[in-house]
Amino acid sequence: MTRENTKSFSVQELIQEKKKKKSTAGIIEKLMPYILFLTAAVSVLTTIGIILTLIFETFLFFDAVSIKEFFTERKWYPFSESEGSYGILPLVSGTLKVTLIAAIVAVPIGLTSAIYLSEYASDRSRRIIKPILEVLAGIPTIVYGFFALTFVTPLLRELIPSLEIFNALSPGIVIGIMITPMIASLSEDAMSAVPNSMREGALALGSTKFEVAIKVVLPAAVSGIVASIVLAVSRAIGETMIVAVAGGSTPNLDWNVTSSIQTMTAYIVQVSQGDAGYGTTIYYSIYAVGMTLFVFTLLMNLLAQYITRRFREEY
Amino acid sequence: MNLINHETVVKRMKPRLAKNSVTKWIFFTATMFGLLVLGVLLYRIFSQGLGYLDLQFLQSLPSRKPEQAGVYTALIGTIWLMAVVAPVSLLLGVGTAIYLEEYAKASKMTNFIKINISNLAGVPSIVFGLLGLTVFVRALALGTSVLAAGLTMSLLVLPVIIVAAQEAIRAVPRELREASFGMGATKWQTIVRVVLPAAIPGILTGGILALSRAIGETAPLVVLGMPLFLAFLPNSLFDMMTVLPMQIYNWTGRPQAEFHALAAAGIIVLLVMLIFMNSIAVLIRNKFQKRY
Numbered sequence: 001m002t003r004e005n006t007k008s009f010s011v012q013e014l015i016q017e018k019k020k021k022k023s024t025a026g027i028i029e030k031l032m033p034y035i036l037f038l039t040a041a042v043s044v045l046t047t048i049g050i051i052l053t054l055i056f057e058t059f060l061f062f063d064a065v066s067i068k069e070f071f072t073e074r075k076w077y078p079f080s081e082s083e084g085s086y087g088i089l090p091l092v093s094g095t096l097k098v099t100l101i102a103a104i105v106a107v108p109i110g111l112t113s114a115i116y117l118s119e120y121a122s123d124r125s126r127r128i129i130k131p132i133l134e135v136l137a138g139i140p141t142i143v144y145g146f147f148a149l150t151f152v153t154p155l156l157r158e159l160i161p162s163l164e165i166f167n168a169l170s171p172g173i174v175i176g177i178m179i180t181p182m183i184a185s186l187s188e189d190a191m192s193a194v195p196n197s198m199r200e201g202a203l204a205l206g207s208t209k210f211e212v213a214i215k216v217v218l219p220a221a222v223s224g225i226v227a228s229i230v231l232a233v234s235r236a237i238g239e240t241m242i243v244a245v246a247g248g249s250t251p252n253l254d255w256n257v258t259s260s261i262q263t264m265t266a267y268i269v270q271v272s273q274g275d276a277g278y279g280t281t282i283y284y285s286i287y288a289v290g291m292t293l294f295v296f297t298l299l300m301n302l303l304a305q306y307i308t309r310r311f312r313e314e315y
Numbered sequence: 316m317n318l319i320n321h322e323t324v325v326k327r328m329k330p331r332l333a334k335n336s337v338t339k340w341i342f343f344t345a346t347m348f349g350l351l352v353l354g355v356l357l358y359r360i361f362s363q364g365l366g367y368l369d370l371q372f373l374q375s376l377p378s379r380k381p382e383q384a385g386v387y388t389a390l391i392g393t394i395w396l397m398a399v400v401a402p403v404s405l406l407l408g409v410g411t412a413i414y415l416e417e418y419a420k421a422s423k424m425t426n427f428i429k430i431n432i433s434n435l436a437g438v439p440s441i442v443f444g445l446l447g448l449t450v451f452v453r454a455l456a457l458g459t460s461v462l463a464a465g466l467t468m469s470l471l472v473l474p475v476i477i478v479a480a481q482e483a484i485r486a487v488p489r490e491l492r493e494a495s496f497g498m499g500a501t502k503w504q505t506i507v508r509v510v511l512p513a514a515i516p517g518i519l520t521g522g523i524l525a526l527s528r529a530i531g532e533t534a535p536l537v538v539l540g541m542p543l544f545l546a547f548l549p550n551s552l553f554d555m556m557t558v559l560p561m562q563i564y565n566w567t568g569r570p571q572a573e574f575h576a577l578a579a580a581g582i583i584v585l586l587v588m589l590i591f592m593n594s595i596a597v598l599i600r601n602k603f604q605k606r607y
Binding site: 025028029032033035036037038039040041042043044046047049050053054057108109112113115116117120121129132133135136138139140141142143145146147149150151177180181184208209210211231234235237238239240241244245265268269272273278286287290293294297298300301302305 | 331332334335338339341342343345346348349350352353355356359360363406407410411413414415418419427428430431432433434435437438439440441442443444445446448449450453470473474477501502503504527528530531532533534537538539540543560563564567568575578579582585586589593
């Protein structure tokens with residue numbers, strides 16, 4: 001009798017204990033989704049923070065400089081005390097020059113590499129070449145900047161004697177090399193996704209491999225390819241250290257690629273390095289330039305997302 | 316009757332076949348161009364920098380005299396930076412990934428978070444510098460400290476970690492979760508004891524790749540106003556510091572050839588660190604890669 005009593009008592013105790021444990025476990029169970037949601041909210045807050053920061057400080061900039069001057073003035077001389085001139089066009093033209101050169105280098109090399117890897121290379125060589133190519137994309141940009149200034153520029157000056165030490169050509173080419181693996185890798189993914197039955201159909205009709213690649217695979221994968229190019233160009237627009245090291249600091253509104261330039265990113269770096277006092281027009285100008293840069297790259301990224309979603313071919 | 320005229324076939328096929336083999340070589344050469352550039356880049360940097368690379372270079376403070384200069388402060392600064400970036404970005408990134416993969420229901424809010432993350436990945440790093448300058452350096456008054464730099468870098472690499480962790484968590488098969496639920500485990504218990512251990516190799520691989528990106532980034536730190544030249548070590552999270560890429564940037568910007576050689580030596584140190592981290596990532600991936 002007594003034995004049974006103690007036994008039932010201990011079971012009750014166990015249940016009590018278990019209930020206690022359960023309640024703390026239950027709290028964790030209920031709380032965790034909210035805590036995790038908060039961590040997920042950080043990335044949204046980051047975006048909101050970026051946008052609010054840029055908007056607020058840009059407004060302060062437009063207190064001192066008219067919006068009309070910012071977009072239409074053709075000179076960017078923020079450092080002259082008496083007649084500072086804030087026209088974004090020279091910085092945009094510097095950025096576009098570099099980006100255009102990068103695209104001219106990267107698009108043909110990236111696309112042909114993608115075609116080679118997806119259509120010609122054996123499985124084994126693809127497994128070796130693709131990761132090595134992707135190493136190029138992982139090299140820190142300051143290393144590319146050093147390479148542009150100390151190797152590519154002297155090399156180009158042998159060919160073009162009139163080339164200045166700081167110019168648009170050299171950083172443009174090096175940025176092109178940097179974004180080539182991005183185009184190659186993403187385009188290769190898009191082309192590999194084209195089903196083999198389509199290739200086999202074309203081959204059975206008597207096409208050569210080249211004709212299969214150009215007339216069948218390329219058109220079928222075109223949305224992925226275009227999206228990869230748009231993404232790569234967006235990366236080129238936002239690239240900073242290569243142009244800051246090798247591009248120079250002379251904002252010019254022309255199409256000369258042999259002379260010193262300044263891009264939007266390089267301007268921000270130049271001001272950040274110097275002692276532009278907090279609250280001065282020059283200090284706020286980096287936010288206006290950053291805003292312009294942000295809008296440029298955001299539009300490109302949205303365009304790439306739109307292309308992949310809208311024109312994706314499903315097989 | 317012979318329907319196929321052999322000669323005509325040969326005549327018509329020949330240019331097409333020739334075109335095929337020529338273009339094949341063109342495509343191959345273009346692919347090799349990338350590898351060639353990589354080779355030239357590495358050769359140039361190693362031949363320029365190896366002469367300056369010795370123990371003294373690793374143990375010396377930066378100096379105006381090239382023969383005495385070293386990367387000690389930058390190396391220690393990089394370690395400090397990692398001490399902030401690794402925990403902050405991993406906690407936030409893995410938390411976000413668990414939320415999106417395990418808890419979030421398909422709603423407009425969830426969709427918005429996902430689109431937001433992919434857009435955040437495309438924002439230029441220098442814009443993160445502007446964010447850090449305004450929020451961490453000025454508004455929270457952290458100054459150009461280790462903490463401000465670390466938080467800025469954490470936000471920069473966050474999308475990389477989120478995407479890697481999401482893929483790792485998604486790769487854990489449903490059956491494992493169902494078995495755990497079937498044994499009476501709750502959702503959080505299942506996540507902590509079943510899903511996360513199975514996903515850890517993928518998360519670590521992504522985390523290391525993100526960290527190696529943070530090690531190489533220069534632009535956001537320059538915008539924060541980090542000093543390019545610093546002759547003392549940080550003692551706390553609120554001290555100033557400098558990191559390897561900034562030290563390299565400082566040396567690259569000087570006209571003398573000796574400093575360019577120093578920059579090359581610094582680049583070798585940086586690249587060795589990156590190769591080391593990447594090989595750890597590859598090792599983890601190969602060792603723990605499980606197929607369910």
